[in-house]
């Protein structure tokens with residue numbers, strides 16, 4: 106079953122509670138079990154503490170999830186506001202060892218929850234931790250628990266198997282639940298813009314239909330000057346998000362590469378890029 110057909114998490118939770126006394130527990134493999142999210146949340150909180158992150162309160166957000174990783178961890182997302190035209194999808198933690206990106210999106214979700222006036226005419230969907238198995242392993246890893254680089258696993262036309270250690274693209278295209286999760290979010294919410302946050306290359310990289318004269322690219326150049334990060338248009342790799350979403354599906358796809366993967370820099374980065382995240386939907390293509 107795809108994400109599109111599922112009701113909200115709270116509804117599933119309710120159904121689950123109702124069905125226990127009737128001994129008719131729904132059979133989907135993705136069915137949420139009571140306490141499952143709480144277990145994940147407490148594992149995350151313990152890790153946040155180790156990273157020195159204090160001001161994240163993930164249980165206050167209405168997270169949804171329908172998919173899990175090999176490590177049985179939920180692939181969570183939250184949505185804010187309603188719009189069919191202005192929809193932005195934010196992704197982080199695709200590479201599990203790039204900690205600040207994960208902080209930024211958990212923090213952004215908290216910030217949006219408190220400030221609903223910021224998205225009265227738009228919709229913002231946040232998936233703060235695409236690769237929880239990599240993020241929560243010790244030491245943290247770039248790849249998922251099967252050693253796959255999720256950013257080489259998208260089913261692009263030119264996908265090919267790369268066996269290079271850190272960039273292993275998987276046994277076949279779209280083999281990983283973390284990849285399927287991101288595609289399901291694109292199919293369900295039909296974002297006009299995607300922002301994927303990584304580190305530590307320190308630059309912006311854009312893939313998509315905007316030309317150099319498009320206002321989005323012009324704006325990105327301006328933002329890049331203000332934030333002191335260069336604006337680049339890298340080559341697109343087989344199986345990458347930029348290739349799949351930007352080139353093949355024609356969605357404006359921005360990769361923000363933070364200048365470092367140092368966890369303690371995360372709050373500073375959030376303050377630095379918050380405005381940009383909120384502005385990104387208010388530009389014409």
Ligand SMILES: [Zn+2]
Nearest residue numbers: 200203303304
């Ligand atoms: Zn990365």
